[in-house]
Amino acid sequence: MHKNNDHRFAHQLIEKYHDSDTSLCIVVKDSKEAKLINNELSLYLNSENINYFPENEILPYDHFSAPDNILSDRFSILNSLDKEKKIIITTIKSLFELYPTKDFFQSKETFNLGDSLSLNKLEKILISLNYEKVNRIEGINQYSLRGGIIDIYTPIYRNPLRIEIFDDSVESIRFFDLETQSSIEKSNNFRLSKSSLYTFDDHSLKIFRDNWREYFQEYDERHCEIFQNLNTSRKAEGSDIYLPLFFSKTSNFFEIFDSHSFIILDNFDDEIDSYNNYIQQRFDDENIDSQRPLLSPNDLFCSLETIKNKLPQKSIWDFNIYEDFNYKDIDELVNDVDQNKLEKYKIVLITSLQSEYETLFERLKPDIKEIKNISEASFGINLMISDIVRPIHMKDKLIIFNNEYKQDSNLIFLETQERKSATHNRDQLFSDGDYVVHENYGIGIYQGLEVVETNNNSNEYMKIMYSSNEALYVPLRSVDLISKYHKNDLTETIKLDSLSSNKWLKNKEKAQKRAYDHAAEILDIESRRLESTAFVLRANDEDLNIFNKDFPFKETADQLEAISAIQKDIALVKPMNRVLCGDVGFGKTEVAMRSAFVAINSDKQVVLLCPSTVLSEQHYESFLERFKNTGASIKLINRHTSKKNKDSYVKGFNDKNIDIVIGTHALFTCGINFSNTGILIVDEEHKFGIRQKDLIKSKQENIHILYLSATPIPRTMNFIFSGLKEFSFLHTPPSNRLSIKSFLKIETNQLFKEAISREVSRGGQCFIVQNNIGKMNSLKNQLSKLLPDIKIDIAHGKLKKDEISNVMRSFDTGSLDVLICTTIVEMGLDIPNANTMLIIDSQNFGLSQLHQLRGRVGRSAKQGYCYFLTPSPELSKIAKNRLDSIIKLCNLGSGFFIAQEDLEIRGGGEILGEKQSGHINTIGMSLYLSMLKNAINTFKNNDEKEFINTEINFYDSSYINDSYLPSPVERLKIYKNLNNASSINDINNISEDLRDRCGLFTNEVQNLIDDSKLLVMIKNTGVINIKSNSSKTSLLLSANINKSVFENILTLVTNKPNIYSINKENKFVIELSEDNSSLRRKTVIKLLNEII
Known part of the structure; x- marks a missing residue:
């Protein structure tokens, strides 16, 4: 083992740290080494005293800027310089950068x-x-x-x-x-602290302009896009190439960390020379664009001489205090302990997994001690939780062993600070210019929110324009009557309705009749399913708790909610029919595993159906690992399974000797008997063809079914919207996950070269998706000529099983830099170190497929990049819409919304069938689905509820001021939430959140909150509206007034006729003389509390 590939450094570094009066700065070769050193130092020292100063993850003279999370981690470190003694870990690459002076970061x-x-x-x-x-x-x-x-x-x-x-x-x-x-x-x-390396105050901008113009006297600044953006205080991608021009003086890394003692772990002269040459090569390659002039390497980077002069000349380690480490696994080590070969040794066993920790503890107790720091170790066996470290055997009788460490494995450096990522929250709201549908007036164009003054009072309305330039102002109380208009894509133009015509009402009536017919068809399907019964599945509580504890991560709230919902479903005789939607990496598989465990613990079997061989093998490995402590028998059936094994597995399953069978659609044709199957799990259902779906349907009537999908297919979306399928949504991303940066680009050699070099230079790997197998070898040859030092291989479905396995294993372990592949990587592969993907001919892929492919990268704390490549800028309208959507919807958790976007592009015919598509064009998909859901509820409840438009009017202003909440979208969300509130508690929660986020209520906002409470209070009571002016307040009563409410009103009228009365218009009148409308509201709220 090479000397800098073991744990020895950490032990001696800690000694140096404790002996030193200053902080230490440790320089290592790359980020993988930095990860290990960080983990190993954390065994001895509080992690708050150890910081990794990360590489910027871009190339010299790159067209990209460093990712925000990298800059943030750097700022966090630089902001606390010299405040306390620390250990800083960095790599060679960071030494070459130039920085603002030290005081800039304070x-x-x-x-x-x-x-x-x-x-x-x-x-x-x-x-x-x-x-x-x-x-x-x-x-x-x-x-x-x-x-x-x-x-x-x-x-x-x-x-x-x-x-x-x-x-x-x-x-x-x-x-x-x-x-x-x-x-x-x-x-x-x-x-x-500063948030960026650039500051756009007048002084900094003047320095930048003067420096740029002085340096590039021969260039026209008007042609340099980056200059124009920076000059107008706008961030510009790739602006790092001009960073030194923003300052009168810059500093190198050694000047920034001048109070630190520098330590190297090896002689890096060759690596330093190599990176210096690479900078010059990049300069020569990029210095060809007159619209992007470049600073010379001497002006943009620290000089080679400075770096070599400042770094220590050699490593100063004493390797005589160590023994060779000869243990292959924990069993060998424990065996030597049992035979007293390691008497008076301190042995520390390390794992990063809570489940492994508990297993080891149970296995070795009582002769094991739990510790949190190496300093706590005593003679005998000690156990602690830590990230992956390298093994060490010291002559002073200390052994540290980690079963998870593999020398050639990929290691990902986690962020020093755990930061949450905002999830994708795409409510179906409106943007200016959107086509919308008002239930009573038809199709118009939304033109934003507008404050309108009437009778000296102001209120906010939605403005919708109709044909002939007619404007409709809709009170925000009626926002639920408006939906986005989604049409069938075959419709060329959208025709606006007229406010002066009744054509809309006729179209709506026709669509309403069709919705009732459609609802009857759906309920007929559901009734046949409800006639059958499924097994009741309930696990033993103690067994389930043990299985849950084996999960090495903390569940998200969404996962727990989905797990609970599924376990309630499968505990009933009614067959479950649930869709679990969540982006790749959001935890769908673990939720499915929990349900599978409940089934086998109930002595029933589980079938997991996958659309591809690769995904079935991935799930097989995952299930084996997750169920290893349960004794469950798990088998795999796919095209790689030999006939002998397949026959054996089928017999074993049918004889109830196999608990879980995982496979492709071949499961339905190989003789599997489903009679004892408790749950069928279908992964990525949108990948199955019509024939396979028919086979699934034939098995579904008396089996609990769980569908897993990141982007549900249109028909599934229809079942979700209509209520035929239950729905769970995982929208919380793993901690530290970043949204993937997505780009639509023309395919060029230069782009390939930059994207691959950028990823490989930060220790990562790349996928290149080429779905034409015939072009793969020529692409490999092309890339090998461009990047001769890069290791490249090919994977596609026509390779033999062993060939695919070998290639995938090489990529998984980091032996390959680039994998050229077909869409076989679309599902199942989990390689956190692969964070760049290039998709060739992306215009030929579907929207959901593009999203699934993109989900293969960005699965760690590193910034992910995805390039959607096309041969030319000329694209069909549908392809352009599709690619624009995938670029726009790049936030974490956007899979479900990708599916919704897909509906807009595909049109309504595909979601609901051709019978419905004409009605969708006429009234819009959202309104049709709303009608359909209401029709289903009417059939189910044998009751068609009359819609009553309740109104609250105190003749004053009741709205959210734009000065209080400037964003129209956020205001619209609050209005919708208030309208959808079903209780006073809901209103209180909304108002508390609003108060927390925006501060003390204005009078107008307080009025809105009180009006919302009144609306909730009179709901289902028979009170139609409340109107109140300075002299009189009235409540309009319907003919269906609630009996007890009416009796309470009569009591008031009888007892206090001078204050209360009921007039001929069926209004409950209150003689209330009060100019202050807020006080009138309080009085009415108090009154309603008495009579309701």
Whole structure:
């Protein structure tokens, strides 16, 4: 074993750290080495005292900028320089960069509770620090302003800040959760740091302009897009090439960390020379564009001489204190302990998995001690949780062993700070210019929210334009009457309805009749399914708890909710029919495994159906690992299974000797008997053809079925919308996961070269999807000529089983840099180190397929990149819409919304069949589905409920001011939430959230909240509306007034006729003389509490 590939350094580094008066800076070769050193140091030292200063993950003279998470981690470290003694770990590449001077990174002044500070001043500070203003914070280096509250996500804190300012004073400082946007913790002060290497204040911009013009005198700045963006205070991708021009003086890495003692773990002269040559090569390759002039390497990077002079000349380690490590596994080590060969040794067993930890503890107790730090180790066997480390055997009788470490395995460096990512939250709201449908008036164009003044009172309305330039102003109370218009894509143009015509009502009536016919067809299918019965599946609580504990990660709230819903479903005789939707990597498989365990624990069997051989093999390996402590018998049947084994497995399953069988659609034709099957799990159903789906249907009437999908097919979406299938949605991404940066590009050699080089230079790997097998070898040859040092191989479905397995294994272990493959990688592969994908001829793929492919990258804390390549910019309308959508929908958790977007592109005929497509064109898909759902409910309940348009009017202003919540989209969300509230508790939760996010209510917002409470209170009581002016208040009563409510009203009228009465118009009148409308509301709320 090479000397810098073992654990020895950490032990001696800790000694040096404790002996030193200064912080240490350890320079290693690459990020893999940095990961291991970080983990190993953490065995001895608190992780807060160890920081990895990450590589910027871009190429010299790159067209990209460093990912935000990298910059944030760097800022966090640089902001706390010299505050306490630490160990910094970095790589050779970081030494070559130039940086602003040290004081640039120090945080600004500290602000305390009660300090004098105006919102205007704080916003100016944030703008000068280059924070981006957004409607809602979704990432680092952003701020959002609402009412008297400003949200800020600065790199120096784990969670974003919420600052409440009242009367130019800091009234409250809170941290909030990025996902829920709710406050979670109070603070007495806060600090701000710069959010970027660029500051766009006047002084910095002048330095940049002057330096650029001086350096590039021969170039026309008008032709340089990056210059124009930076000159107008706009961030520009690839602007790192001009970083030194923003400063009068820059610093190198050694000047930034001048208080640190530098240590190298090996002689890196060859690597340093090689990277220096690479910088020059990149300069020569890129210095050909007159619209993108480049600084010379001497001006953009630290010089080779400086780096070599500043680094120590040699490693100074004592290797005589170590023994060779000869143990292959824990069993060998424990065996030597049992035979007293390791008497008076301190042996530390390490695992990163909680389940493995508990297994080892149970196996070795009572002769084992649990520790949290190496310093706690005593003679004998010790056990601790840690990330992967290398083994060590010291002559002073200390052995550290980690069963998970493999020398050639890929290791991913986790972020030093765990940061949440904002999930994709795409409510079906409207943007200006969207086509919308009003249930009563038809198709129009949404033109935003508008405040309209009537009778000296202002309120907010939705403005919708119809034909002949007719405008309709819709009260926000009626927002649920409006939906987005989705048409069949074959329709060329969208014709607006007229407010002065009844044509819309006739079209709506026809669609309503068809919806009732369609509802009857759906319920006929459901009734046949309900006539059959499935097995009742319930697991032993103790067994289930043990199985749950074996899961090495913390479940997300979505997973727990889905698990609970599924376990309730399968505990009933009614066959479950549920769709579990969630993006790749969001935890669908674990949810399915929990349901599978319940089935086998109930003495029933499980069938897992996969659409591809590769995915079936991936699931087989995953299930074997997850169920290894359960004693479950699991077998795999696919095209690679020999006939002998297949016959054996079928017999074993039919004889109930096999618990779980996993395979492709071959499972339905090989003689499998489903009579004892408790649950059928169908993964990625959209990949099955019509014939296979018919086979699935033939088995589904008396079996619980769980469908797993990232992007449900249109027919499944129809069943979800109509209520025929139950639905669970996993929308919470794994911690530290980043949205994948997606690009639509023309295919070129230069793009291949840059994208692959960028990924490989940061220790990663690339997928290249070429779905034409005949072109794969020529592409491999082409790339080998471009990048002769890159290791490339090919994988496709026509290779033999052993060939595919060998290639996949090589890629998985990191022996390959690039895998050229067909869409066989679309499902199942989980390679966290592969974070760049290039998809050739992307215009030929479906939207869901593109999303699935993209999900193969970005599965770690590293920034993922996906290039959708086309041979030319000329694309069909449908292909362009598809590619525009995949670029737009790149947020985490967007799979379900990709499916919805797919409906818009494919059109309604595919989701509901040709019978319905004409009606969808006429009234829009959203309204048709709403009609369908109402029709199904009517049939089920034998009751068609009359829609009553309730109204609350106190003749004053009742809305959300744009100064209180500037974003129209966010305001529209609040209006919809208030309209959908079903209880006072719901209203209170919404108002508390609004108060938390936006500050003290304005009078208008308080009125809106009170009106919402009144609407909830009178719902289903028979009170149609409430109107109140300064002299009189009335409640209009319907003929179907609730009996007890009416009796209570009569009691009031009888007992206090001078105050209460009922007039001829069936209005309950209250003589209430009060100019203050807020007080009138309070009075009416109190009255309703008495009579309802």
